[in-house]
Amino acid sequence: MEKTAKPKSRLCTHCNEKRAALKRPKTLEQICRECFYTVFEDEIHRVIVDNQLFKPGERIAIGASGGKDSTVLAYVMSELNRRHNYGLDLFLLSVDEGITGYRDDSLETVKRNEIQYGLPLKVVSYSELYGWTMDEIVKLIGLKNNCTFCGVFRRQALDRGAALLKVDKLVTGHNADDIAETVLLNILRGDIARLGRCTSIITGEDGPIPRCKPFKYTYEKEIVMYAYFKKLDYFSTECIYSPNAYRGFAREFIKDLERMRPRAILDIIKSGEDFRISTSTKMPEQGICERCGYISSQKWCKACVLLEGLNRGLPKLGIGRSRGINSEHNTNTKQANGTLSLQSKQCGSLDF
């Protein structure tokens, strides 16, 4: 099966010895496999060091879905931790949303990663945290707004799992393409609060468990190439409940731009970083949910509102403009706090 590359292909611009294996979207350099591994890993190491993402001795949870990004993240993090003596205790943290035929399969991948990379795995499930699986929620509410429930619940589930593991930080596999896409979506929604947050490499430093994104500047193409060349074991099926229409458009737009000018992805992130929020824009105030103690800008956090709706047989509670528990508090901050934007939020997995 091993065949040599096409005669047209040229030598690696780094080592000038081996045949180039890919064109880097970030720099347009042609580079061989070995030099690619080196620059890919070194760039992530530089991002970690320059942004002081970790301190020696910290316990770090890697949010692991079994997909390409988190699989490569788990592999690279354990590699760099060893190579550069970060002194970190790494864990895999997965959320079981209770989606038959999707999450049960991808969790099998994470369980294999646990063994392959020697990282302890913790799985938290919606059914144990909330008393509802996504299968049950979809049975009740259908395929409209289900991603809202899933996204809100996942965010909290990761925090709860991180607390159970007693970790100092949570790292996620969000890549440069994801962040560029989120910048665009937040602009399209006029969601200024999220626009300001979504490009930060570390978020939630004031909360119990900060989150960070070591792949903030890493192109999806390179993550997939890395996984392919290294033969990493990952799971790739779209969630069976995700219509993903709105985000899908933004994603496709980004990919079209990338084909014409790959730098566009980094430039959109740069634009997102450099936006200044006018002082007249009302920002939501961070408080604590009166019911469960989770961070919330409202009386009750979003998960508690959604859960109350499910348990009372009023699943529309907390979706869109419904008048519910928090309505008396909503009037001032409605534009900025995401009550409206949640309605159109598709798969929440990218929104923490």
Added chain:
Amino acid sequence: MQLTLEFGGGLELLCDSVKSHNINVDPQDGEEQLTMKNLLSWVRANVIKERPEMFMKGDSVRPGVLVLVNDTDWELSGQLETVLEEKDNVVFISTLHGG
């Protein structure tokens, strides 16, 4: 001409969940060579069973689908103009699925 095709990253779902295909395809009438452009339209007609729009856009692959010819990024061999030879191995990987 014998070629091996591999589909990954979720694209295999478009061809009955079969990842690896051994195919036999010849240059079109009057043409000397088989290019990636020819191969793509052949694959679309003969291998892809559903949702071809997930695989192709216009006469190329959908942006976000990576292509490797003999384990080399097709962006280095001329993309649609890449000329295929006997026993070449062509890999298609979607980057669009899940995280």
